[in-house]
Amino acid sequence: MDRWLRRRHEEFLEGDAQQRVRGLVAASWTRSIAAGLQSDTAAPFAFQDGELASYRAEHPLAAVFPMLYDVLGRAAVDSDCVMAVGDSDGRLLWVCGRPDVLRAADGIHFAEGAWWAERHVGTNALGTSLELDTAIQIRSAEHFTVLVQPWSCAAAPIYDPATQRILGVVDITGTADAATPQSLAMVRAAARMAEAELGRLMVLRTVQGDAGQRIQIQALGRPDAEVRIDGHEFRLSRRHSDIVALLAEHPEGLSSEELSDGLYGEADHRSSLRGEVTRLRALLGADIVESRPYRLRHDITADWLETADDLDGHRLSSALRRYVGPLLPQSDAPGVVAARNRLENRIRAAVLQTHDVDLVVAWTRSYAGVNDLGAWEHQLALLSPTSPLWPAAQAEVRRLRTDYGLSTFRTP
Known part of the structure; x- marks a missing residue:
């Protein structure tokens, strides 16, 4: 553990400092240290070239991203913030904001494709909200890494309306504007709106199917x-x-x-x-x-x-x-x-068990059964020697036994 990080952690464990540090932040710092992270740890990137576009195109949140941008992303553009939408593992799928703010965010790797799970970059609103399964706000100095401490952020998980599992997370990150109680309320409301829209789309698909x-x-x-x-x-x-x-x-x-x-x-x-x-x-x-x-x-x-x-x-x-x-x-x-x-073996097993000769004949006349020696022998056993089908079945059994190198067939 580097010196700065050791000093900060020791302060967290002191009584007076502990009163100044929220319990959930102290617990998150402890998890971050246990994960082996350093004070200068930077978020890694999770996708190789071309993977992000295809992954997010098929992600369930792709259906509601336009709505999230409309209700929260535009507010981010109008302020010194960016809006991010990540998956359930903390990988950023969409990041939007003013170009100058996006460039600044890119400097801390808060960019599309980066991995902001708590285990990768320490305490932050997006990753810690997923860790705790709740909406959360992290203010500047509460961030685990030094690089991120000029920023504040608020994030809320988004749940699948059918399974109640976490689908992803919506986040707003910036300077002073992101540290207000209103920011946390906005991301929480945006997450609930996204869930409502996902539910509406699910019902619509069901109704269309029932129609x-x-x-x-x-x-x-x-x-x-x-x-x-x-x-x-x-x-x-x-x-x-x-x-x-x-x-x-x-x-x-x-x-x-x-x-x-x-x-x-x-x-x-x-x-x-x-x-x-x-x-x-x-x-x-x-x-x-x-x-x-x-x-x-x-x-x-x-x-x-x-x-x-x-x-x-x-x-x-x-x-x-x-x-x-x-x-x-x-x-x-x-x-x-x-x-x-598996399917062909099931059909063949059923044919070999049936005593309905017409069904066995149907199988031996099919593409799959035409060279099935066992089925031809079963057919021959079911046929009467007086049946007009008996000579042809006998000939096929002789042919197949010869083709397969088996002993000479003896007519029943």
């Missing part, structure tokens, strides 16, 4: 997926098809890491993934492809999932009619391959 909008994904037996929305058809690229298939498989949603693993395997391609999802949302709509976590709207249906539902309900005949081919047969995305194999 009859139908979204159907077709991906069985196709090299790429087709999405139909109220009569409009969208043919997706290979990678977008993989993303839609994986999200449909996981209606609860996937984190960026989980979705990246499903698309690319163990290699970390989260930066590429964010760009792909941004383009997919631009094509289909942000209300169709949600983020944090990534997920599709609940009212989406998909042909392979409907096939799985038929199997769950022991409706093999319906499942075989739907199953026109494997799920995205040309995809090599690990998660898609696993879903494809």
Whole structure:
């Protein structure tokens, strides 16, 4: 710990000084010291080139940033302050204000893409409000680092109206104007307005869905997926098809890491993934492809999932009619391959268990079952030797056993 920081911390522990220091600030300083921060620590930057734009474009707060700017950002522009909106981890997504004030803020790394979580830069309104899960104001000398002490700030968390989890934070940072009680009241009010708008948008999406909008994904037996929305058809690229298939498989949603693993395997391609999802949302709509976590709207249906539902309900005949081919047969995305194999194995297992010869015949005539030796043998066992289908089934069993290098077939 450097000398200045040690002296300040010792002052905080003295009785007289403790009375002059708010308890929450003293506790924040203690956490900052425990994190190994120094008095000259500067906020790091969290994103590489191009990552910030795609990340914030798909962030839920992108939908309410224009409103936040209108109700709070304009006030910041008219004063010696900047308004910032960050995510739930304290990364600054938007920073706005007058050009001269933005340049000054940039000198302390209070800029878009910087990481202002308390563990990275010590006591500050934005990071400490997230740490304490409450609106807070930090005045100049209460900041942990020397670089930030000429500034004052006020911040309030923004909550998801559906889950009540923190989505992000809104902050106003400046000189004397940011140290007033009115500043804290303004950021608190702005956060509540943002939550109200998010709730309104959520209700609007639900009402629109209930009004009859139908979204159907077709991906069985196709090299790429087709999405139909109220009569409009969208043919997706290979990678977008993989993303839609994986999200449909996981209606609860996937984190960026989980979705990246499903698309690319163990290699970390989260930066590429964010760009792909941004383009997919631009094509289909942000209300169709949600983020944090990534997920599709609940009212989406998909042909392979409907096939799985038929199997769950022991409706093999319906499942075989739907199953026109494997799920995205040309995809090599690990998660898609696993879903494809899982569905085909379930259908095959159901075919081998049924005693309905017509269903077995339907399978062996399909693309997936034409070379299925087990299914042909099961069909032959179910057929009467007097059936007109029996000779063809016998011939197929002989052919496949020969192709697979198995012992000579003996006619029952």
